[in-house]
Amino acid sequence: MINPIKWIRLRRLVILILLVSPFIQTYAQDVPLHWTKKSAGVWAAEAGQPEKVNLTSVSQVTPKTEALTAMGDLSFPLSENEIKATIFDGKTYLQLPLEVGEQIFGLGLNFKTVEQRGKILRLHMDHYGGTDNGRSHAPVPFYVSSKGYGVFINSARYIDIWVGTAVSATSKVPMDARDRNTDKSWSAQPYSDNISVLIPAQGVEILVFGGPTPLDAVSRFNLFNGGGTLPPKWGLGFWHRTPTLYSDSLVLNEVKEFKQHQFPLSVIGLEPGWQSKSYPCTYEWDKGRFPNPAKFMAQLKDQGVQTNLWMNPYISPESELIKKLKPFTASHTVWNGFIPDYGLPQTNKIIGDHLKQHELDLGVSGFKMDENDGFDNWLWSDVTRFPSGIPAEQMRQLYGVMMQKMTTQLYREQNRRTYGLVRASNAGGSSYPYVIYNDYYSHRDFITALINSSFIGVLWTPEVRSSPTAEEWLRRMQTVCFSPLAMLNAWSDGTKPWSFPEVEKQVADVAKLRMQLIPYIYTCFAEYSFYGRPPMRAMNLLPGFYSAPEIVAGKLSSTDNPYAKATRKEIKDQFMVGDNLLIAPLFAGETERKVVLPKGRWYDFYTGQLAGEGEVIKVAPGLDKIPVYVRDGGIIPMYETPQLSLKSQEKRDLIIRFYGKKEAVYKLYDDDGETFDYEKGAYSWREIRVASAKDGKLKGSISKAEKTKPDNFASVKFQFMSE
Numbered sequence: 001m002i003n004p005i006k007w008i009r010l011r012r013l014v015i016l017i018l019l020v021s022p023f024i025q026t027y028a029q030d031v032p033l034h035w036t037k038k039s040a041g042v043w044a045a046e047a048g049q050p051e052k053v054n055l056t057s058v059s060q061v062t063p064k065t066e067a068l069t070a071m072g073d074l075s076f077p078l079s080e081n082e083i084k085a086t087i088f089d090g091k092t093y094l095q096l097p098l099e100v101g102e103q104i105f106g107l108g109l110n111f112k113t114v115e116q117r118g119k120i121l122r123l124h125m126d127h128y129g130g131t132d133n134g135r136s137h138a139p140v141p142f143y144v145s146s147k148g149y150g151v152f153i154n155s156a157r158y159i160d161i162w163v164g165t166a167v168s169a170t171s172k173v174p175m176d177a178r179d180r181n182t183d184k185s186w187s188a189q190p191y192s193d194n195i196s197v198l199i200p201a202q203g204v205e206i207l208v209f210g211g212p213t214p215l216d217a218v219s220r221f222n223l224f225n226g227g228g229t230l231p232p233k234w235g236l237g238f239w240h241r242t243p244t245l246y247s248d249s250l251v252l253n254e255v256k257e258f259k260q261h262q263f264p265l266s267v268i269g270l271e272p273g274w275q276s277k278s279y280p281c282t283y284e285w286d287k288g289r290f291p292n293p294a295k296f297m298a299q300l301k302d303q304g305v306q307t308n309l310w311m312n313p314y315i316s317p318e319s320e321l322i323k324k325l326k327p328f329t330a331s332h333t334v335w336n337g338f339i340p341d342y343g344l345p346q347t348n349k350i351i352g353d354h355l356k357q358h359e360l361d362l363g364v365s366g367f368k369m370d371e372n373d374g375f376d377n378w379l380w381s382d383v384t385r386f387p388s389g390i391p392a393e394q395m396r397q398l399y400g401v402m403m404q405k406m407t408t409q410l411y412r413e414q415n416r417r418t419y420g421l422v423r424a425s426n427a428g429g430s431s432y433p434y435v436i437y438n439d440y441y442s443h444r445d446f447i448t449a450l451i452n453s454s455f456i457g458v459l460w461t462p463e464v465r466s467s468p469t470a471e472e473w474l475r476r477m478q479t480v481c482f483s484p485l486a487m488l489n490a491w492s493d494g495t496k497p498w499s500f501p502e503v504e505k506q507v508a509d510v511a512k513l514r515m516q517l518i519p520y521i522y523t524c525f526a527e528y529s530f531y532g533r534p535p536m537r538a539m540n541l542l543p544g545f546y547s548a549p550e551i552v553a554g555k556l557s558s559t560d561n562p563y564a565k566a567t568r569k570e571i572k573d574q575f576m577v578g579d580n581l582l583i584a585p586l587f588a589g590e591t592e593r594k595v596v597l598p599k600g601r602w603y604d605f606y607t608g609q610l611a612g613e614g615e616v617i618k619v620a621p622g623l624d625k626i627p628v629y630v631r632d633g634g635i636i637p638m639y640e641t642p643q644l645s646l647k648s649q650e651k652r653d654l655i656i657r658f659y660g661k662k663e664a665v666y667k668l669y670d671d672d673g674e675t676f677d678y679e680k681g682a683y684s685w686r687e688i689r690v691a692s693a694k695d696g697k698l699k700g701s702i703s704k705a706e707k708t709k710p711d712n713f714a715s716v717k718f719q720f721m722s723e
């Protein structure tokens, strides 16, 4: 028997605990951050108890430590005591410092603005809906600062982030409250000295990347995520996707038409109609439209054309696959299709084996993985449960990366490189050979997305579908040819490159230029893979380039905006391809535009003439050509003649263009163009040097390809464009 006095004391104790426990739970706990070095210029710290499932645990890529070490070491780029973490209310609160004038880039695939300071975002996987609110195809929780460092929040949750908008009562900058009644300088956007982050989990890993430049910080982030992808050479040629219900003979006929029009073609994409059923999908060939897929693909291959197949994740109850797959699918369905749980090895094996047997082994070169992003009505809801136990929220953030990982692995097992399309990616996706696209068809915003993709380790294509006018058609074609994937997606409109006869020649010219530029573009991708440097990139990533956005005062209105919010004008319509080419697209309706030429001299790509020097120029180039500029000392290796299709093993003549007057050195990358043998050393970086000879004239030379290494050039010539 328990003694009654002890019993009363025990009861009191229990009551006391019950009374104080809500206060214990809600008491905010500041947690210490211990920074440890992960690699040269990369540090990590854990706040609280990070979740097991996060962005890097799923992508599972190995950091390129040697390349990181080669970039050199440096000291921690922020002041450690200004990074604060608190666990409260079941969530992690982070605060990171911001300096006056500091610019912040990245934080997902934004379409409207390049700089993110001043934004409030919820990083949430979705099909882009027309507003830069954090919902995007790649809600990568990484930002890079104009001060030359980067921060990565390694969480697969929906993350809220206040980018210089949350004003702390203990800010370093003294409070400056003004009277709106009388003070004209009152501002609706008071100064904030921090980036605040809210992660709905009781812990998170935070990574900091050193620079010293913003490009270095991005490169370190990419190298940490396994380095950028190196596509097969054919992936950099011209792509065409045929209408949904095309059959094998219609596709072959289309290929014939490309030949008749002397238009380049490297990859043919088949849309949903290659499958017996789609939305939900069978992943099985339609026997009526494609009675003999192996023969069909061999015919395409004979003509130097690769095949890419569309798919979405949702599996039809009528697919053979479902017999085995059913136990590894989610509690809910999408379009009445089962949702495979890629968090389980069984799912990857069952789908992987199927794709291998029915697609890869017949010759399919890659996939377009659609509908793994959103919109909310077209995806599983957050109440869906997955047998792996991964919550639906994390699944949504990770699904695209999981599909990329599975398919990349299949090709790797066959020692073949693939290149394809995906609508959802995230941190950890850089080394996977996929390019993001979407249905939001704004040409101008597509270019801003291309710029923004370079901050967050993903690739983006401003694909062409259709156009109301020949002018827009040509303008779109001109930009897509300078992007990671040059593609006409005619799935719905049945357009062809020559759909506007009045600009057929100009469209063909730019597609052929793309084919000629492959040695240069392939080298840009090798730099992405070996050194983490994005192939197409923002002007803001140019070392030493700083362009303060022009602040435009907002207008006050009693109905729409009582707070006169200021907006920023920034460079969001020109970009770099590698270190040497500056692309300044024009959009329909424009006859002239401004081009910001960074420091140094810049030359016109087509004529070699001086265009300007560290200044803003105004150009009116006409419709035929997209303005392209080359830096002084710019070396551009090109195929001498444009080929219509790409066979990796073919030896071709190389012409090395040189622009300007400045002596220069450039490294040209090459390998077999289609296997992973380069990872075992089967590649070369050939040195191209342009220097003044005794007579004062510039002369070019190229180092010999090493005997045991691939050499794909039959002859080499130099062309001095600015003489």
Ligand code: GAL
Residues within 6 Å of the ligand: 271, 272, 310, 370, 371, 438, 439, 489, 491
């Ligand atoms: C869309 C996709 C298009 C096309 C279409 C086919 O979701 O973005 O590119 O593939 O599906 O139904």
